Amino acid sequence: MSAQKVAVITGSGDGLGKGIAKRLAKDGFAIVLSDINPDTLKATAAEFQADGVNVASFQGNVAKREDQFALVQHAVDTFGRVDVFVNNAGIEDVMALEDVTEADFDRVFDVNVKSVLFGTQAAAAQMKKQGGGSVYKIINACSIAGHESYDLLGVYCASKHAVRSLTVTAAKELAKHQITVNAYCPGVAATKMWDRIDAEMGKYMNTQPGEAFEKFSAGILMGRPQVPEDVAALVHYLASEDSDYMTGQALLIDGGMVFR
Incomplete structure (x- = not known):
């Protein structure tokens, strides 16, 4: 097994996932990028390679159990191990609860919740095989929406509450295998996801582009998104x-928005 530790990050073609992958590469990890968008994935992998990062990439759908297991296998086939698995991929959905359809609900829970369950299963199975006295890490993308519930984001918030619950349960079940499970809970980020949230909220709130984003970020104690x-x-x-x-644990990193 290679001496270099390996980190797998889902949804890492862009946004927060790409930022996480960059930081872990700086920390010395070999990186396995994963994304559903082939163009974004290819561009990010090329960028990492140009920067001298030991990187591999995998195109897959995190909502599919077989894809999550194939992702882990790809990491093992390429680098021989998995030390850190980051369940970062996620989507948002902006709508009033009375408008939510079965398809809307399933779409959000498939990507935000099933992906965490299947990614945890796949990563834990490999980490158990490796053993060797190391503490392995599964890290999940939760949100301030896993601690609070917001109007027009009801299904998204419910999915992140579910992620928080899965994080605790997995931590209890996997500790005996020297696997920790924690989550990070971002707030309002200046990313493409929030551009979409802002645009959709504008339809309900009759706001201009940028106004919903400004409303949500105005109260951040640190003064910026x-x-x-x-x-x-x-x-x-x-x-x-x-x-x-x-x-x-589900740790808040929001600049001062939600307090627990």
Whole structure:
């Protein structure tokens, strides 16, 4: 088994996932990028290669169990191991609860919840095989929406509450195998996801582009929306040996929005 540790990050073609992958590469990990968008994935992989990162990529759908297991197998086939698995991929859906259809609900829960369950299963199975005295890390993308519930984001919030619950349960079940499971909970980030949220909220709130984003970010104590590097710094800690004694936690990284 290679001496270099390996981190797998889903939804890492762009946005927060790409920022997390960059930080873990800087920390010395070999990186396995995963995304459903082939063009974005290809461009990010090329960027990492140009920067000298030991990187591989995998196109897959995180909502499919077989794809999550194939992703882990790809990491093992390429680098021989998996030390950190980041269930980062996720989607949002903006609508009033009375408008939610079965298809809407399933779409959000497939990507935000099933992906975490299947990614955890696949990563844990490999980590158990590796053994060797290391503490392995599964890290999930939760959200401030896993601690609070917001109007027009009801299904999204429910999915993130589910992620928080899965994180705790997995931590309890996997601790005996020296696998920790934690989550990071971002707030309002200046990413393409929030561009979409802003546009959709405008339809309900009769706001102009940027107004909904401004409303949600106005109360951030640190005075600005977050950037991928803010979230990546927390994942850096969760992926490091410094967090070996922490498990089952969903840590807020929101600049001062939600307090627990």
